[in-house]
Amino acid sequence: MVEINTIKNKLKREELYQKQKNAKAKAKRDRRTTLQKEESSNPEKKEKRLAENVPNTLENTREFDETIVEEDAEVAADEATDEFSQYFQNGLTPKILITTSKGPSASVYEFATELVDIFPNTHFVKRKPQFEMKHIIEFSKNRDFTDIMVINEDRKEPNALTLIHLPDGPTAHFKLSSIQLSKDIEGHGRTSSHKPELILNNFNTRLGHTIGRMFTALFPHVPEFQGRQVATLHNQRDFIFFRRHRYVFKNAKRVNLQELGPRFTLKLKWLQKGTFDRKGEHEWMFKPEMETSRRRFFL
Amino acid sequence: MSSQRFYTGDEQGLVKVVTITEPIVVKPKRVRRNQPTPEAPPKPVPTVETWGVPDRERAIQLMCWDFEKKHLAVARKNGLVQLLDPKEGGVVVTEFKHTLGKEGKVDTVFVGLFANSESIITCTNTGRLVVQSIADQSKTTVLEVGKDICRMRVHPREHHIVATGGKEQELTLWDLKALCKDTTEEIPEPAKKGKKNNKKAAAAPTPVPEKKAGGAEARYKSKEILANGQLFKAKNVKNDHLDLRVPVWNTDLQFLNQYDTSRIAVGTRNHQIRVYDLKGGARRPAIDAEVGEMPVVAMTNGKDGSEIVFSDTVTNVYSVDTLTGAIIGQYKGN
Numbered sequence: 001m002v003e004i005n006t007i008k009n010k011l012k013r014e015e016l017y018q019k020q021k022n023a024k025a026k027a028k029r030d031r032r033t034t035l036q037k038e039e040s041s042n043p044e045k046k047e048k049r050l051a052e053n054v055p056n057t058l059e060n061t062r063e064f065d066e067t068i069v070e071e072d073a074e075v076a077a078d079e080a081t082d083e084f085s086q087y088f089q090n091g092l093t094p095k096i097l098i099t100t101s102k103g104p105s106a107s108v109y110e111f112a113t114e115l116v117d118i119f120p121n122t123h124f125v126k127r128k129p130q131f132e133m134k135h136i137i138e139f140s141k142n143r144d145f146t147d148i149m150v151i152n153e154d155r156k157e158p159n160a161l162t163l164i165h166l167p168d169g170p171t172a173h174f175k176l177s178s179i180q181l182s183k184d185i186e187g188h189g190r191t192s193s194h195k196p197e198l199i200l201n202n203f204n205t206r207l208g209h210t211i212g213r214m215f216t217a218l219f220p221h222v223p224e225f226q227g228r229q230v231a232t233l234h235n236q237r238d239f240i241f242f243r244r245h246r247y248v249f250k251n252a253k254r255v256n257l258q259e260l261g262p263r264f265t266l267k268l269k270w271l272q273k274g275t276f277d278r279k280g281e282h283e284w285m286f287k288p289e290m291e292t293s294r295r296r297f298f299l
Numbered sequence: 300m301s302s303q304r305f306y307t308g309d310e311q312g313l314v315k316v317v318t319i320t321e322p323i324v325v326k327p328k329r330v331r332r333n334q335p336t337p338e339a340p341p342k343p344v345p346t347v348e349t350w351g352v353p354d355r356e357r358a359i360q361l362m363c364w365d366f367e368k369k370h371l372a373v374a375r376k377n378g379l380v381q382l383l384d385p386k387e388g389g390v391v392v393t394e395f396k397h398t399l400g401k402e403g404k405v406d407t408v409f410v411g412l413f414a415n416s417e418s419i420i421t422c423t424n425t426g427r428l429v430v431q432s433i434a435d436q437s438k439t440t441v442l443e444v445g446k447d448i449c450r451m452r453v454h455p456r457e458h459h460i461v462a463t464g465g466k467e468q469e470l471t472l473w474d475l476k477a478l479c480k481d482t483t484e485e486i487p488e489p490a491k492k493g494k495k496n497n498k499k500a501a502a503a504p505t506p507v508p509e510k511k512a513g514g515a516e517a518r519y520k521s522k523e524i525l526a527n528g529q530l531f532k533a534k535n536v537k538n539d540h541l542d543l544r545v546p547v548w549n550t551d552l553q554f555l556n557q558y559d560t561s562r563i564a565v566g567t568r569n570h571q572i573r574v575y576d577l578k579g580g581a582r583r584p585a586i587d588a589e590v591g592e593m594p595v596v597a598m599t600n601g602k603d604g605s606e607i608v609f610s611d612t613v614t615n616v617y618s619v620d621t622l623t624g625a626i627i628g629q630y631k632g633n
Binding site (some may be wrong): 030077282285287 | 313349353419596631
């Protein structure tokens with residue numbers, strides 16, 4: 001067979017190329033139909049083929065990370081006595097304060113309204129220019145708040161979220177992106193005041209565990225299953241996707257979902273051990289130099 | 300086959316001994332053509348030995364070798380100061396309990412730890428310096444070295460010379476022998492400014508290093524007289540370009556010279572590295588360099604006093620030349 005790229009005549013070259021392309025497509029079609037026929041009679045063959053041909057993705061070729069937690073007694077002992085043990089062991093009800101950066105715009109207030117709806121027992125407080133973060137933290141501690149969320153704004157849109165666990169819990173700063181409010185989601189459902197269930201996916205490393213526990217401590221301990229509402233925080237490649245759904249079981253195998261509430265994405269920028277302190281030590285800080293490989297993730 | 304051993308202490312109170320041995324790499328003979336590429340050499344595998352059980356009350360605040368490098372001194376959150384024997388698997392050789400209360404809203408923490416064969420010297424951030432004799436449990440000397448101390452270090456050779464620094468506390472060198480003499484009497488707070496009315500005769504260990512001599516004294520209203528036991532007290536740098544007082548917050552310090560107390564490096568919360576030269580009698584730093592953007596957290600000596608390696612609050616490690624104040628290198632950690 002002559003190499004197509006050596007033919008100088010464009011018409012002839014195009015003709016031959018089309019023939020080659022069609023032959024390839026036909027070969028693929030034939031292979032797939034024979035495979036379908038075989039597998040419809042023999043489902044085990046299909047399972048075998050699927051099990052063997054697992055495609056490589058960035059997640060399943062993730063770089064080896066020593067901090068991934070797997071049945072570690074020391075980590076368990078650490079988590080039994082960490083800042084969230086009040087929530088996990090004593091069942092402390094979370095009380096959240098939501099505020100914004102100074103001088104926010106309308107979209108920030110809208111997002112804050114959504115956040116107040118997501119987490120039960122939340123209070124929104126308008127940010128006064130005379131109080132700095134350390135004063136706000138002190139006032140919240142005096143009024144027995146367990147968490148503070150500060151929505152940061154840039155160019156009229158919310159762009160970051162700082163989550164401070166009180167009394168001296170960790171402070172996490174996230175970049176906020178892809179915010180879609182419930183009114184902008186087609187076919188969205190209406191929320192009820194039932195306490196939601198929580199799903200946390202893929203928080204594997206020690207850092208991921210801390211962040212995962214931080215999010216867990218925002219929701220009430222015992223969900224109300226009658227409400228059939230679920231909030232999901234799914235971590236994939238260090239991006240945490242937040243979704244809220246109402247589920248209904250059609251039968252034992254099929255579940256229908258209706259999306260409620262806002263969608264947004266968070267990415268951890270830094271984590272501090274104590275409450276917010278600009279000059280305090282950071283336990284983890286994201287720096288672009290850390291992105292050494294596409295298969296390296298930190299959460 | 301070389302190996303390195305690291306001793307780490309954490310906030311769970313565990314001391315871990317990490318031994319990393321370089322594996323013996325057999326260099327392959329000359330690889331001929333068309334041979335399969337040799338495997339990557341084996342990576343060094345660390346072995347970890349853990350001492351203790353997790354307990355947050357026994358969190359380790361400070362850890363250091365004693366002077367003879369035989370025992371590991373450890374200062375814990377609940378006030379326990381222990382000497383551990385590494386050869387016996389971290390067995391506690393000696394143990395002392397200090398009371399660390401709460402000053403208002405701030406916890407009292409250890410800021411200085413030193414041990415030699417006779418005594419253990421510890422200091423808390425409230426300025427309570429305790430010299431505890433190892434042999435005799437009851438022989439304890441408690442001294443006051445000011446308040447809001449961030450770091451106390453003992454000179455490696457002259458174990459009676461101690462340097463402290465902290466928030467609004469300039470670098471001060473203390474002579475423990477002189478301080479000890481007055482423990483029975485009332486110990487005044489070290490003077491910052493103004494003539495201090497000393498009730499007792501000062502031990503006068505060294506002459507007060509002042510910039511102006513003799514006859515000019517009459518013109519100056521405030522003359523700092525070193526309080527009892529102080530060998531040297533640094534002076535704040537000149538006002539900045541707006542003629543405002545530069546705030547003082549020393550976070551860590553190190554003795555640069557192993558034999559005498561001539562050069563001391565100090566790191567501050569405003570990411571400055573200052574080197575004081577005591578030989579010339581100057582109280583202001585000889586070198587004042589701004590390095591990095593975040594406060595200095597920990598400092599250590601590089602090679603023989605000409606280099607300081609320090610870390611800041613955001614995973615950076617810098618190496619600074621103490622003779623010029625320039626950065627030699629930086630590790631942008633992750």
